[in-house]
Amino acid sequence: MTASNPSPTTAAPETDPRLAEEQAHLDAVYARLDRMRANTRRRLGETLRESAGTPQALSERESYEKMYNEDLAKFDAAEHNLYFGRLDLTDEALAAEPVDDRGDATEQVRRIGRIGILNDDDRDTTLLLDWRAPLSRPFYLATPAAPEGIDRRRHVRTRSRAVRSVSDEYLQSGQIDGDRADVNVVNESALVDALNAARTGEMTDIVETIQREQDEIIRTTHRGVMVVQGGPGTGKTAVALHRAAYLLYTYRDLLSRSGVLIIGPNDDFLRYIGQVLPSLGETGVLLSTIGDLFPDVHAAGVDTRAAASLKGDQRMLAVLKAAVRGRQSLPGRGGITVPFDGYELMIDNDVIGAARSAARSTRRAHNLAQRTFIRVALDELAAQHARRIGSSALDGSPLLTSADLDDIRQELELDDAVVTTVTSMWPQLTPQGVLRDLYADPAYLRRSTRGWTDEERAALHRQASPAAADADLSPADVPLLDELAELIGYRTDEADRIERARWRQRLSEAQDALDILTGSAPQDLEDDLDPEILMAYDLIDAEQLAQRQEHTQYRTTAERAYTDRTWTFGHVIVDEAQELSSMAWRMVMRRIPNRWMTVIGDTAQTGDAAGSTSWSDVFTPYVANRWRLSELTVNYRTPSEITVYANRLLERISPEQQAPTSLRSNGIEPYAIRAADGDGARAAAALVSEADWSGLTTIITADAAVADARAAVAAVDPTIQVHAITASKGLEFDNVVVLEPADLVDGSPRGLSDLYVAVTRATQRVVVVHEKDLPEDLRDMARVGKQVTR
Numbered sequence: 092m093t094a095s096n097p098s099p100t101t102a103a104p105e106t107d108p109r110l111a112e113e114q115a116h117l118d119a120v121y122a123r124l125d126r127m128r129a130n131t132r133r134r135l136g137e138t139l140r141e142s143a144g145t146p147q148a149l150s151e152r153e154s155y156e157k158m159y160n161e162d163l164a165k166f167d168a169a170e171h172n173l174y175f176g177r178l179d180l181t182d183e184a185l186a187a188e189p190v191d192d193r194g195d196a197t198e199q200v201r202r203i204g205r206i207g208i209l210n211d212d213d214r215d216t217t218l219l220l221d222w223r224a225p226l227s228r229p230f231y232l233a234t235p236a237a238p239e240g241i242d243r244r245r246h247v248r249t250r251s252r253a254v255r256s257v258s259d260e261y262l263q264s265g266q267i268d269g270d271r272a273d274v275n276v277v278n279e280s281a282l283v284d285a286l287n288a289a290r291t292g293e294m295t296d297i298v299e300t301i302q303r304e305q306d307e308i309i310r311t312t313h314r315g316v317m318v319v320q321g322g323p324g325t326g327k328t329a330v331a332l333h334r335a336a337y338l339l340y341t342y343r344d345l346l347s348r349s350g351v352l353i354i355g356p357n358d359d360f361l362r363y364i365g366q367v368l369p370s371l372g373e374t375g376v377l378l379s380t381i382g383d384l385f386p387d388v389h390a391a392g393v394d395t396r397a398a399a400s401l402k403g404d405q406r407m408l409a410v411l412k413a414a415v416r417g418r419q420s421l422p423g424r425g426g427i428t429v430p431f432d433g434y435e436l437m438i439d440n441d442v443i444g445a446a447r448s449a450a451r452s453t454r455r456a457h458n459l460a461q462r463t464f465i466r467v468a469l470d471e472l473a474a475q476h477a478r479r480i481g482s483s484a485l486d487g488s489p490l491l492t493s494a495d496l497d498d499i500r501q502e503l504e505l506d507d508a509v510v511t512t513v514t515s516m517w518p519q520l521t522p523q524g525v526l527r528d529l530y531a532d533p534a535y536l537r538r539s540t541r542g543w544t545d546e547e548r549a550a551l552h553r554q555a556s557p558a559a560a561d562a563d564l565s566p567a568d569v570p571l572l573d574e575l576a577e578l579i580g581y582r583t584d585e586a587d588r589i590e591r592a593r594w595r596q597r598l599s600e601a602q603d604a605l606d607i608l609t610g611s612a613p614q615d616l617e618d619d620l621d622p623e624i625l626m627a628y629d630l631i632d633a634e635q636l637a638q639r640q641e642h643t644q645y646r647t648t649a650e651r652a653y654t655d656r657t658w659t660f661g662h663v664i665v666d667e668a669q670e671l672s673s674m675a676w677r678m679v680m681r682r683i684p685n686r687w688m689t690v691i692g693d694t695a696q697t698g699d700a701a702g703s704t705s706w707s708d709v710f711t712p713y714v715a716n717r718w719r720l721s722e723l724t725v726n727y728r729t730p731s732e733i734t735v736y737a738n739r740l741l742e743r744i745s746p747e748q749q750a751p752t753s754l755r756s757n758g759i760e761p762y763a764i765r766a767a768d769g770d771g772a773r774a775a776a777a778l779v780s781e782a783d784w785s786g787l788t789t790i791i792t793a794d795a796a797v798a799d800a801r802a803a804v805a806a807v808d809p810t811i812q813v814h815a816i817t818a819s820k821g822l823e824f825d826n827v828v829v830l831e832p833a834d835l836v837d838g839s840p841r842g843l844s845d846l847y848v849a850v851t852r853a854t855q856r857v858v859v860v861h862e863k864d865l866p867e868d869l870r871d872m873a874r875v876g877k878q879v880t881r
């Protein structure tokens with residue numbers, strides 16, 4: 092095949108034979124998809140109708156049900172833009188391709204789509220290659236400089252099962268109009284279309300336009316920690332999500348059992364990215380914030396910066412250890428007397444000290460060592476009692492046999508007062524309980540924070556919430572709960588207890604169900620049951636029924652992982668990873684002992700006072716120097732008009748970092764509006780409501796100012812969005828109004844980073860509204876009006 096058309100073309104539909112050719116293929120692909128869907132539905136129906144007598148048959152039936160449902164979800168997800176790319180190999184490349192197992196030669200044309208589809212003809216020809224298949228890779232990598240045996244790459248745009256346009260690039264001719272040698276862009280026309288599209292508030296996938304540097308990260312075979320650093324808008328999040336999809340495709344067996352966890356900075360962000368993986372046909376991924384990673388806790392409390400910073404610090408480790416040890420108490424100098432068997436037992440420091448040493452020397456977690464503590468304390472008390480009642484009045488020698496001692500020991504075990512007193516010195520703990528007491532009890536806090544300043548203690552102190560124990564837990568508390576759960580050994584006992592309680596509950600529900608069934612038998616049979624009539628009890632007992640319910644409460648890997656704190660994942664992806672504190676990293680690392688992780692972030696965007704500014708500091712303690720860094724260098728989001736300001740900020744935040752190259756300019760210069768004192772939020776709202784900007788718009792302001800800003804904006808137009816800077820992390824909007832940048836800079840120890848994040852959220856336009864003087868780097872921004880007044 093030779094190059095006949097040296098430039099990318101998008102043809103007029105009525106004249107171009109390529110459209111008809113691609114439409115014919117598209118029709119064949121959709122026809123096959125429809126047959127697959129119909130077959131799967133039929134099989135699902137059959138499966139559901141099958142009776143499953145034994146638990147094993149039931150479990151088999153459920154795994155088929157799961158498989159068919161997943162397939163149907165995948166087909167539905169693939170419906171939109173199913174086929175998007177085509178590669179035509181050169182004759183030489185084709186000749187060099189190996190023949191496959193059946194002796195068939197490789198096809199000269201490869202068609203690429205969201206999922207792989209084989210035809211149901213007798214040769215199982217490939218109608219569509221999955222974008223993740225190795226044979227699809229040149230679609231993302233080939234350039235005129237390195238054409239990878241590709242003669243022509245074609246982009247096929249479709250809508251509702253109809254081909255809208257095609258555009259071709261001829262890679263052998265060595266020159267392709269539009270491809271930008273400076274930033275190494277492939278598939279440029281499709282990319283530019285994607286980047287210019289108005290945002291919807293939900294992230295979309297980028298399978299049609301993945302770029303080379305992104306593809307290399309998505310498909311990396313590295314099995315350790317891989318850090319992807321890149322400026323705002325370089326596609327880090329997009330890459331993370333496509334890597335998850337790629338890994339699930341390539342290591343399907345392994346990862347469908349162990350699961351993939353993606354950690355994001357906040358709920359808004361998770362909602363924003365939530366549709367990307369399902370649109371790629373992948374649903375088995377758990378998306379979570381740090382604040383939601385501890386089962387049954389939804390941390391909605393808000394910390395002061397000082398508190399969040401302390402809670403994220405590794406020094407908390409010693410504090411939590413001390414807090415747990417602080418619950419292993421001694422009775423004090425006088426001891427405690429408890430009546431027993433007509434005498435007074437003395438529970439004193441010697442008795443409890445011996446029990447405590449024994450329990451501590453087991454090196455088991457607190458709750459798990461309690462058994463040793465109680466055993467040794469009761470042994471000591473039994474010996475004390477035996478000495479008192481069973482020694483010779485003459486010489487004090489023991490009169491009691493070891494059997495007598497055993498009897499005393501057993502009686503002690505049954506004595507509530509004794510056991511309660513002993514246990515109170517080594518009680519069963521819960522992470523929530525310890526944390527709440529630590530914050531609420533100044534003496535306990537002081538004992539647990541040796542070497543801390545009073546100011547630091549005051550930052551942690553908080554009144555115990557009269558409501559639920561975890562009502563005011565903050566996201567920074569969650570890693571502390573997790574740490575405490577380890578120290579306490581809460582997991583095993585508590586998980587067992589919950590599991591047993593759930594089972595008892597199911598059993599009793601099953602019993603109730605059976606009782607209802609039996610109760611609804613015809614009354615006239617009550618006294619004289621017809622032996623020919625089978626009753627529910629004859630068919631199934633409560634235990635079996637409960638088991639059956641257990642099976643039907645089928646949960647995905649992600650769902651099971653979510654409710655189990657000790658679940659370890661096959662792969663973990665952390666997005667906006669620069670925001671995680673040291674304590675949060677400890678929690679994440681517990682979820683991934685194999686350390687197979689993709690970590691995405693930008694240390695220049697760190698806003699959290701406990702976040703990190705050095706990847707080496709984060710990972711060296713866990714994997715020494717065995718972590719790999721990749722960088723993304725092209726900014727796909729922000730036009731160069733905005734990037735000018737962003738880069739100035741970057742230069743001051745992190746001069747050593749290379750500023751990403753903006754891929755496009757749109758001619759829309761950022762500008763600043765000075766508002767009258769106290770009128771900034773209203774002026775920003777007025778600006779937005781009067782503007783005729785297309786796409787999504789938000790006002791971004793400092794966290795501390797967001798409530799007031801929202802109220803003022805709502806008075807103008809309640810539909811206008813206002814985002815606190817922390818909540819805007821990772822999101823993007825077509826138009827961004829940065830409200831009072833001086834507050835962003837002054838409001839936090841990492842203020843310049845916050846401003847950097849704010850201006851880089853925009854895909855089209857930035858306007859600054861301010862009452863105070865502008866930060867230095869924005870001072871030369873064009874001004875519109877000297878002052879906007881009421």
Ligand SMILES: Nc1ncnc2c1ncn2[C@@H]1O[C@H](COP(=O)(O)OP(=O)(O)OP(=O)(O)O)[C@@H](O)[C@H]1O
Pocket residue numbers: 282285286294295296297300301302305321322323324325326327328329330693727728820821822823851
């Ligand atoms: N190859 C690509 N093709 C099309 N769009 C892309 C591509 N790469 C990135 N984008 C788009 O660029 C925008 C920015 O991507 P993304 O949010 O992943 O960047 P980021 O590096 O995570 O940014 P931030 O650090 O600011 O959160 C998104 O709209 C994304 O869809």
